[in-house]
Amino acid sequence: MARQQVAAAVAATLAAVAAVSAILAGEVYRRRCRRLATRVRELEASLAAAADKTAAERRGRVRAQQSLRSALSEKESSSDDKKKKKHTKAFPMASIGVVQSCFSTRNGTPRQPLVVPLARATVVLDPSRVPAEALEGLSDYSHCWILYVFHLNTDLDKMWNDPARSKLKAKVRVPRLKGGKMGVLATRSPHRPNPIGLSVAKVEAVDGHSILLSGVDLVDGTPVLDIKPYLPYSDGVIGAAIPNWLEVDGALAVESIHFSEHFISTLSDCWMHVQKQSLYASADEFRNLVKEVLSWDIRSLSQRIRPHEVTIKDDAHNGGSKIHNGHSNDEDHQSVDPSTSVVYHLHLDGIDVSYRIDQDSNIVVENAALLSSAVNQHRYSYLTWREKVVTL
Incomplete structure (x- = not known):
């Protein structure tokens, strides 16, 4: 118990x-x-x-x-009539990067994008303005838009330093119209109210602050303002119409392109000096680039009409065409066909390519010479990109 x-x-x-x-x-x-x-x-x-x-x-x-x-917007520009005041709207804008292109000068740079698939360029962005993270996702697109400045325009100084004297040319000569004029806003002329260009290119690879592009129509040193992805569903307009003068097939196409033995030999010599800084894998691929560029008549209208009257210019400084006439006096001028006596120069990827074109648009590429500016350049090259993209 x-x-x-x-x-x-x-x-x-x-x-x-x-x-x-x-x-x-x-x-x-x-x-x-x-x-x-x-x-x-x-x-x-x-x-x-x-x-x-x-x-x-x-x-x-x-x-x-x-x-x-x-x-x-309230910035005033002075005029002779002090009672009148002109207000000009301006926007703060600066380049975010620069183009390293295979095209050294304006002459030879395609007039439109994607017409030369082998034309390559690297857009190098400024790390102080654009962090590398800003490029994340861009490589998932096949193409992108590049907004840039036509920095080699001859009228830029007048446009920016003395805008009162800079008058917009309402009409410009169009190559496809053989000198005929068209309203500037109905063309892709670089001489515009504002020297801003818009170009589409294929995105080959992205690496840090740099983008490898192909199919470009951008000259070396071009300042880049912005980059946007290409959207086929909105940018590719189905059924878009163009004027009849743009539908002319082969208006600027050449008949044939022949590479001389001398060119092949001199190109081989040049390639030994530029291959480490070139955007191309071999001399043969570079020759294919030359063929694509020259498959369209890249001469200006004045060069096609009056090749013997074109002044010899140094293309490295002003972007004009570097041409040798070959005439020593008036008697020679009468006896020699100007179209075959003129030697044209094309600067590509550090190499000066010289060629002739006859009246029937047959081209003979004659010589390759190393440009002095190509020596000891520090640029993105094929060796830089080859492991990042397999299509090169």
Whole structure:
């Protein structure tokens, strides 16, 4: 009997202890919940304060941008009539990078993108303006748009330094119209109200701050303003119409291209010096580039009409065509066919390629010479990109 009473007492004691433990555990849990609730309210208040601060900063930036645009739009330009004031809107804009292209000069650079698939260039972005993360995802697109500045235009100084004297040419001569004129905004002429170009190119590879492109119509040193992905569903307009004068097939196509033995030999010599900095894998691939570039008559209208009257120019400085006449006097001028006596020069990837073209648009590529500017250049090359893209 006594044992039963002891067992009952022990059981009662254990039950009491369990009850007390449960009460204490419940109280601890409630206190913890109260602390967590308090912490959550503190974090919510902190987050709300941070959001308010961010919104205030955003409103401040918007006001600052509006003030800047207002100040720029109120910039006055002086005129002879002091009673009249002219307000010109301007926008702060600077290049984000530069083009390293196979085309050293304007002469020979395609007039449109994608017509020379082998034409390659590297866009090197400025790390201080564009972080590498900004290019993430670009390699998933096949093509992209490049907005850039026509920096070799001969009228830029007048346009920017003395805009009052810079008058827009409403019409420009169009190569496909054989000298006929068309409204400048109905053409792709580089001489525009603002010297801004738009070009599409194939994205071959992306590496850090650099983009390898092909099918370009960009000259070396071109300042880049922006890069945007090409979207086929919106950028490729089905059923888009063009004028009849643009539909002329083969208007600027050449009849044939022949490479002389001398050119092949001299190209081999040049290649020994430029291969480490070239965007091309071999001399044969470079020769294919030359063929693609010359498959369209790249001469200007004046060169096609009056090749013997074109002044010899140094293409490395002004972008004009470098041409040798070959006439020594008026008697020779009368007896020699100008179209076959003129030697044209094309600067590609550090090599000066010289050729002749006759009246029937047959081209003979005669010589290759190393350009002095090609020596010791530090540029992205085929060796840089070959492991990043398998299509080269």
